[in-house]
Amino acid sequence: MNFPFDIYLTTFLLISLNLVIVFGAKERYVTCGSVIKLLNTDHRVRLHSHDVKYGTGSGQQSVTGIEIKEDVGSHWVVKAANGKICPRGQPIKCGSLIRLEHLESKRNLHSHIFSSPLSSQQEISCYGENGEGDTGDHWKVICSGENWLRDDPVMLKHDDTSAYLATSGRTFGRPINGQVEVVGMSSSTGPVHWQAMEGVFLHNPDISASHHVHTEL
Numbered sequence: 001m002n003f004p005f006d007i008y009l010t011t012f013l014l015i016s017l018n019l020v021i022v023f024g025a026k027e028r029y030v031t032c033g034s035v036i037k038l039l040n041t042d043h044r045v046r047l048h049s050h051d052v053k054y055g056t057g058s059g060q061q062s063v064t065g066i067e068i069k070e071d072v073g074s075h076w077v078v079k080a081a082n083g084k085i086c087p088r089g090q091p092i093k094c095g096s097l098i099r100l101e102h103l104e105s106k107r108n109l110h111s112h113i114f115s116s117p118l119s120s121q122q123e124i125s126c127y128g129e130n131g132e133g134d135t136g137d138h139w140k141v142i143c144s145g146e147n148w149l150r151d152d153p154v155m156l157k158h159d160d161t162s163a164y165l166a167t168s169g170r171t172f173g174r175p176i177n178g179q180v181e182v183v184g185m186s187s188s189t190g191p192v193h194w195q196a197m198e199g200v201f202l203h204n205p206d207i208s209a210s211h212h213v214h215t216e217l
Contacts, residue, residue, distance in 0.1 A: 029203070030078060030148040032086035035103055036199035037074045040065055041153045042191035043167045045180045046074040047109075049102045049126045052176055057114035060125035061107055065167050065180035069198065075103035079131070081138050089204040091147040097159055099137045106130050108137035109165075111158045111184045119168040122161065122184030136160050142188075150201075153193035158184055164192040 030036065038047040045065030050073045054062050066074065080086030081097040092098060100109040110127035117123070127133050141148050142155035156165040163184025169191065170181045185192055 028149060028151075029091035030150055030196045031088075031202050032078055032080060032090045032092060033088035034078050034199060034201045035075050036078060036201070037069070037197045038076065038100075038194045039197045040167045040191055041193045041195055043169055043180055045167060046071070046197065047076065047165075047182065047194070048074045048179065049105060049107070049109075050176070051105065054117060054123070054125065056117050057123045058112065058125055060110070060127055061102075061105060062176070063109065063124045063126055063182045064172065064176060065182055067178075073102075073104055075199070076109065077101040077103055077131075079108075082133075082135065087204075089202040092141055093147055094141055094143040094145060094154075097138045097140055099131075099133075100139065101131045102126050108133045109139065110136045111161060111163060111165075112136050113161065116168065116181060116183040118170040118172070118181045119183060121166075121168060122158075122163045122186075124165065124182045124184055139165065148196075150196045153195045155188060155192050156194060157188075162186070164188055164190075165194065166190055166192040 045067055046069060048066045049061055049063045052062050053059055079099040079101055105126055107126035108128045110125050111122055114123040138159035140157040140159055142157055143152060148154055163186060166183055166185040168181040168183045172179050
């Protein structure tokens with residue numbers, strides 16, 4: 001499988017920055033600057049967004065869960081909270097605040113006090129322009145141990161509202177037929193666990209001495 005041009009360019013930039021690029025390989029940590037897909041371990045769907053706005057609530061770009069693992073609309077860039085610095089390739093610590101930028105639309109995973117369209121829980125959307133939004137884009141990584149490990153499911157708790165990123169299990173009709181509703185839940189029990197799956201993972205060489213290349217994104 002051939003690498004697209006943007007992957008070659010990314011590789012060149014990372015080499016210049018003295019970083020290691022890892023395509024989907026089982027490196028240990030989720031790190032700042034990595035581009036990942038997130039799987040809800042209960043409903044087995046990947047966190048997804050697209051250029052479809054909610055017809056109710058905020059009217060912002062909708063966020064769903066999809067079963068198809070190859071869809072490019074499921075890529076998210078791991079970033080620091082607004083006003084914070086997160087060195088590329090640095091492992092994400094448990095308990096830290098992050099933002100998740102939707103790679104295609106350049107909007108951040110977001111929540112606020114609007115009702116979700118199918119289950120009337122808390123709406124999850126994509127918000128902002130060119131990666132810039134507000135504090136509604138902040139998510140706390142809830143995990144055990146020191147750092148977010150790729151093999152371990154984590155919870156993502158919305159900092160402004162204390163809701164947990166979850167799936168309701170309900171599915172949409174047209175124009176996003178069969179896609180699963182993503183919501184904010186007040187309880188930490190339920191379908192609130194997410195695991196990093198396919199992606200492009202950045203690692204500092206002193207953190208990861210060796211790496212393997214795998215092209216599945």
